[in-house]
Amino acid sequence: MKGERVTVRGVVKHYGSVAAVDGVSVDVQAGEFLSLLGPSGSGKTTLLMMIAGFELPTAGLIEIGATNVTPVAPNKRNVGMVFQKYALFPHMSVHDNVAFPLRMRKIDRAQIERRVGEALAMVQLDAYGSRMPTQLSGGQQQRVALARALVFEPPVLLMDEPLGALDKKLREQLQIEIKSLQQRLGVTVIYVTHDQEEALTMSDRIAVMNDGQVAQIGSPASLYSEPASPFVADFIGKMNFLPVEYLGSEKAGHQIRVTDASTLSVTRSLNGHAFELSPGLSLRAAIRPENISLAARGSGGPDAVPGTVDTSIYLGTHQILLVNIDGQSGPPLHIQSPAGRDLSAFERGDAVDILFQADSIHLFSGKGEAQ
Ligand SMILES: Nc1ncnc2c1ncn2[C@@H]1O[C@H](COP(=O)(O)OP(=O)(O)OP(=O)(O)O)[C@@H](O)[C@H]1O
Ligand SMILES: [Mg+2]
Incomplete structure (x- = not known):
């Protein structure tokens, strides 16, 4: 055959x-x-x-x-x-x-x-x-x-x-x-x-x-x-979506505002995206759970976004934390790491710094958390 x-x-x-x-x-x-x-x-x-x-x-x-x-x-x-x-x-x-x-x-x-x-x-x-x-x-x-x-x-x-x-x-x-x-x-x-x-x-x-x-x-x-x-x-895998504002592009990457208090650099190229960027534009940032990590509040450096742990879920091979971004009302972020590593130290109520991998943030046109 x-x-x-x-x-x-x-x-x-x-x-x-x-x-x-x-x-x-x-x-x-x-x-x-x-x-x-x-x-x-x-x-x-x-x-x-x-x-x-x-x-x-x-x-x-x-x-x-x-x-x-x-x-x-x-x-x-x-x-x-x-x-x-x-x-x-x-x-x-x-x-x-x-x-x-x-x-x-x-x-x-x-x-x-x-x-x-x-x-x-x-x-x-x-x-x-x-x-x-x-x-x-x-x-x-x-x-x-x-x-x-x-x-x-x-x-x-x-x-x-x-x-x-x-x-x-x-x-x-x-x-x-x-x-x-x-x-x-x-x-x-x-x-x-x-x-x-x-x-x-x-x-x-x-x-x-x-x-x-x-x-x-x-x-x-x-x-x-x-x-x-x-x-x-x-549709493919779990993706976190958050509404952000485009601020401008610099050598360090595209600058986006996540909350009034925090901005991020995005180093992924936007090739293939058919929309024009202008400062003030509303965008949707998308990032996978395994491309986000946590640090103790205050230790995350300049690109850290302050958040609070809502739920910790142990799933055998890996662990998931649901974390709310402070000052944002959207659904909590899903953050994932192999079980016993990185995330196991955090529990509900902890104030944390959320770290987004700059080269793993996708920027799409449009507003809102869901698609
Ligand atoms: N014989 C039919 N007469 C009229 N409409 C139909 C007919 N068969 C399918 N449709 C319509 O065509 C669209 C696509 O249907 P289809 O069965 O191909 O979807 P599907 O992706 O296989 O969905 P599911 O996952 O539910 O099986 C639907 O809007 C459906 O209502
Ligand atoms: Mg079918």
Whole structure:
């Protein structure tokens, strides 16, 4: 089995006056694992259904390999699909469910037996062929669905929230199983999820969708460290937003005012931001919890912002402190460090100096704390 590239070019889907997908172009490489990540209603399923052939685009085209498949029926596209639930034929045994796509393709009996055996072994269900779907757990049922989607060796596998109905532990186990299977087989996967951790764990690249469009596409690391908009910054990982005022740019960096009493230097470049800076402009500063640290009040130096610890949360591998900026009414900042380091000395009520890493502050246009 070898993956094929999938090209989505200028694809639009209207349902009446609703633009469910509103001009999406994506090049998925052969053998790539691409996730479509976005909030409910952002158009993920609609886009996947058009790639599968169950929905016809209002405009644009879809290629698999070098072939324009836009007008091609789903069963002629050679694409495997796994849905969130209700995917198995309830009246057929596990064996017959997995054999179904091969029977549809009129493959001879001996070969069907061999390939069903291989597919069930691949998902560690060799011993379950004679069971009915109702005799399986949710995780086992999704493994059967996966075996059925892969048994005819499609070069492209589409998955729509396949783990959405499973509990967290099983989900994490299957994430790793699917990822390792995909790497072993070299199949191209397009995977819909609204769980950002799942997307970060599994994907080579993530397309973040919002309102029927791709807000940003990139590797998990690039989306995390270089979000192009507050929407992406907020959707991938935890991000603190605070309203600030732009004061001017100097050699030391961009100067911003956080409260009446405190200003900061920002040394990240603003390249790629399409807005003009003028003194007095309201901006939104955004910073990750791990890029903020604390010092005892008075010891933080000139760029420290005074604050007060509200809550301390211990989470095993790391610790989170919620800290209010003095003189500011917004939600508390989330600050994070590995457990037992840096933050463990602070507790509720402590007056502290908040230190923002100057090269990790993103500046976006607009006002306010949230996005
Ligand atoms: N058959 C349809 N008829 C009319 N509107 C539709 C239809 N299918 C989807 N929509 C609309 O298109 C938009 C995108 O829906 P879609 O199902 O693609 O979102 P999604 O990102 O998969 O959301 P979720 O995470 O909730 O599954 C929504 O506003 C939805 O109401
Ligand atoms: Mg959906």
